[in-house]
Amino acid sequence: MPEGDTIHKVALALQPHLEGAQLTFLTGRGWGFRPQLEGVRVERIRAEGKHLWIDFAGCLSLRTHLGMGGTWHRYGFGERWRRHAAYASAWLRTDTCDVVCFDAAEVEIGPRLHLAPSLAGRVGPDLMHEAPDFDRIVAGVRALQGEHTTVGEVLLDQRIAAGIGNVFKCELLFKHALSPYAPPSLLGPKRWHALYRDAGSMLRANLPRGRRVTVAPGARHGLARLWVYGREHRPCLRCQTPVARTYVGAQNRPSYFCRRCQYRGDPQASPFSSHTETYRDVQSG
Numbered sequence: 590m591p592e593g594d595t596i597h598k599v600a601l602a603l604q605p606h607l608e609g610a611q612l613t614f615l616t617g618r619g620w621g622f623r624p625q626l627e628g629v630r631v632e633r634i635r636a637e638g639k640h641l642w643i644d645f646a647g648c649l650s651l652r653t654h655l656g657m658g659g660t661w662h663r664y665g666f667g668e669r670w671r672r673h674a675a676y677a678s679a680w681l682r683t684d685t686c687d688v689v690c691f692d693a694a695e696v697e698i699g700p701r702l703h704l705a706p707s708l709a710g711r712v713g714p715d716l717m718h719e720a721p722d723f724d725r726i727v728a729g730v731r732a733l734q735g736e737h738t739t740v741g742e743v744l745l746d747q748r749i750a751a752g753i754g755n756v757f758k759c760e761l762l763f764k765h766a767l768s769p770y771a772p773p774s775l776l777g778p779k780r781w782h783a784l785y786r787d788a789g790s791m792l793r794a795n796l797p798r799g800r801r802v803t804v805a806p807g808a809r810h811g812l813a814r815l816w817v818y819g820r821e822h823r824p825c826l827r828c829q830t831p832v833a834r835t836y837v838g839a840q841n842r843p844s845y846f847c848r849r850c851q852y853r854g855d856p857q858a859s860p861f862s863s864h865t866e867t868y869r870d871v872q873s874g
């Protein structure tokens with residue numbers, strides 16, 4: 590599943606080629622409704638969480654969600670495609686290029702006003718925005734009522750806040766010393782606030798970059814760009830303990846972690862260990 594910043598990067602990459610351009614061809618696989626948009630101008634491309642919206646002049650929009658395996662390609666006019674057209678979930682052509690979305694998990698075209706409400710309740714505040722509504726995010730976490738068993742699963746829940754994928758989930762848990770097994774009840778509102786604020790900073794800091802970086806330049810060891818993600822068996826950048834990988838929660842996504850640094854909420858941590866501490870805000874309830 591792509592991170593929220595991936596979709597914002599896609600939007601930024603496509604904007605100069607599509608915004609203001611006239612469509613000469615538009616089609617896609619599995620569309621219930623096939624509008625005649627040839628000759629119509631692309632008005633705006635925007636990311637909303639993990640959804641990419643292409644708004645056409647008039648009232649129609651195309652919404653895509655890449656899911657686990659989807660991807661966007663752009664080809665110059667006449668350039669050979671790297672995938673077969675049969676896998677194109679959406680295909681837009683202008684005078685100068687072909688822009689193709691392959692293997693989207695969701696693709697929908699229709700009147701904007703009819704598409705948008707279907708997302709109500711599905712996408713929380715977008716962490717890529719400058720000032721997301723953190724109070725709403727924390728209220729959303731509290732309203733979950735035990736729906737998830739770990740903090741990591743809550744972070745991935747796009748209904749609470751849009752943008753965190755598995756890479757940033759792992760990195761956030763590391764930075765906040767949280768075990769991948771840490772239950773959501775471990776954190777009070779202030780800690781959730783801090784976690785999501787940090788998530789927003791991390792996502793926004795990565796927007797202009799080609800490759801994701803979460804390790805601060807001063808703390809960088811060798812070529813490592815990420816604290817734990819994808820670093821199984823390699824030494825933790827902070828304490829040298831080999832990074833481990835586990836699968837927790839219903840989503841079955843891998844969690845990379847350092848058992849020594851991420852002790853908060855670790856069920857195997859000794860209650861008498863100096864690492865164990867209460868990590869609950871005073872008014873967490």
Ligand SMILES: [Zn+2]
Pocket residue numbers: 825826827828829830847848849850851
């Ligand atoms: Zn460590």
